[in-house]
Amino acid sequence: MPVPSLTRRHALQGVAGAMTALALPRTAPVGSGAGRAADAPVRFAWWSDVGTPTPFQVSTVGPGGAVLLSLLYDTLTWKDAAGIIPWLAAAWETSPDGRAYTFHLVDGATWHDGRPLTAADIAFSFDYYARHPYRWMTTEVVETATVVGEAAVRVALKRPSAAFLENIAGVVPIIPRHVWEPVVDPTAYTGADRSIGSGPFALAEHDQTQGAYRLLAHEGYWRGRPLVPEWQQIAVPAEASVRVVQQGEADVSLSTDASVRDLLAGDPRLEVLETAPLSIVRLAINTARPPLDRREVRQAIAHALDRGQIAETLTRGPAIVGSAGVVPPETPWHNPSLPQYDHNPDRARDLLGGQRYTIDLIADTNAREPDLMAPMLEAVGITLNVQRVDPPTRAQLLGDGAFQLALTSHIGVGGDPDYLRRWYAGEEANAFAQGSIFRHEKYARLGREQEVALELEARRALVFAMQEILAEELPTIVLYHRRFSWVYDPGAFTPMETWGGLLNGVPFPNNKLALLAT
């Protein structure tokens, strides 16, 4: 029997395990929410600095920057726990052909410098983004934005877009014309007014060195003064993120380890919010390369993998086995009637027809899934050749199509389902979409149809049909869905879950509604 050798990766995994120990409760909790001063800041721990908080300078490496912007800037629409709601636009009409929206501006909205927010600002924002894109969300579908009344804007689209209200009107920050109009190069703009928005909080201080942000309540906010006088976002290494809440150095923090709920069960001060499973761990499959160009081989892989065991082992919580249609359960667009692939090695062997294969898998250096997958696949005749690389290298390999299987984990699958089309239409610039190689005429047609289908039930039927094709063809195999566990001090902050995730599917608990009076 071969003796496993100790490799550099094993050493790194050991370090990761040791670092994880930092996150586990060890001592009695410190402090108490009951003793908080009324004007005490709420401190939100995130894993990294997110750059300068303007739409043109914020970091798009991870969702921390886009979510921070949502506190500083308002959008035309927003989302609560049940769906899309009016925001800066108090109401809107859609043209019969779905190619134009007329938004009516809410009364009393002002910028952080006290100037009134006008329809001209909204029209200007779309015009400016056409020349200087917002990195988090493209506005490419917008043709023009025109002021059509004292407080109304007409946004004309190049084609109808069912995702427009959620993905663009609800994501793209409205920016002040008086700040940005003279700015030719917003990426390099360093003016003191560059973070002026109209959101419930205004930027008071950005400690660039420490990656920390101090936001103060916008006194003149049109929805009323925020309940929290001060919001801080501080950069904390992921390994220490739970520990800092336990020690009272932060009030809200993220853990991707589901066992944190049990570990904190006896804690009298802290609570845990588990979000809907908007994070996804999946295999991108190059369906253009043998043997994965054969559907039977892809299905055999799905049957060979005990995805429940993989999920339970790695999330340390109840398994949420991946939906074959990609869209996670508990989200608005999930098709619950799809064929799934139970763990069935015999069925996998049948599908392979007695053939043996060696298949390459690209995975991140610290990914643990391949170690669990390899013996499962070996048992049915597939030898997994794992190549461990860092994320940018993976992105390049995927972009070049130089892969067979690639393990990816990401968010962004809870919101509007147009991503199912964009992934396979080459319209997204991220690593995951680049690895989406799947040619299927009917799927592409359904994708185009749902993109312009404005009637909800008709669109749902199309999106469900797309999921059925995904489940049958398996151009990607979802191993499992993950919840985010937010550890928080309820004495400081009450988190809320957002319909389909914040923005375009971000499972963060700091929806600005949670910081405002109802």
Next chain:
Amino acid sequence: MRPDLGRLLARYLLLGVGVLLLNFLIPRLLPGNPLSFSGGEGTDAAVPLSGAARAQLRAYYNLDEPLRLQFVRYLGDLGRGDLGWSIARPAPVREVILDRLPWTVALLLAALLFAAVVGTTLGVVAGWMPGGIRDRLLVSTAGALAAIPEFLIAIGLLLVFAVELGLFPLFGGRTVFADRDFGATGVARHAADVVWHLTLPAAALVLVNASGFLLLARDATVGVRHAPWLTAARAKGLRERDVARRHAVPNIALPLLTFFGLRLGAVLGGALVIERVFGVPGLGLLGYEAIRARDYPVLQALFLVSSVGVLAANLLMEIAYLRLACHRGQTRG
């Protein structure tokens, strides 16, 4: 000595030119590119950037130009003192580097100097009576420390002193948004806060580096302790401590100085691990983030700072070497 110094400076100037080219090329030789938006740690996000917007960004950062044009542009910018703009989080690179540099310099220089003094002292103590209990104890301890990877030492310190005992903070270089008071007491309080935050990372670096100085100093001391000039010094009636301090240490200083220079050159690599573990906002942590994001301008600037630092350190070492060699020649001749 003057012609030697002239040749030395010319050689370093040539090296500097070569280093510039490497600084530019190395980030671009890495697989991946700055616009892949492959996501952060653990929570990658799906960024729906259109092809047109992506092309616009490529053009903005001149990534669509041939490499030679990019290099010419880089040299031109450098000539004007412009290090460019960070791509991952748009900001002037010079500003980002200047923000981070003091943390790394303060942390590493303090730790390295402390490690050199402590390591050398203990090494001389061990080597003065080789085979004795002190020697065996010190060499065993140093050997064990040298064998433990620095990240394990760092994590161990963090677990014991920050998590278990709560004596030090879990992360960071200072308390964020602490009260602003720039009076004398305020400055003292802020300084104490920084020292409190940097104690564990500095301790980790001292433990990592001291063993090398100790073992080197110990071996060098064993080699010289029976040298004739030490016998002469003893014959003059000097105490053993003075013999060691005034006659042995200067004569083992050259290899130690070389080692110090080498460690100084390697500090950025060491800082990367230590700063990552303790969340110290220095150049090491910046480099870690920049490599993950393939942020070419930041990587170029970091390599530049690092290589200029190494070259400067080596140049100083060589000048010191020349002077010490002269001095030793005089004292021994």
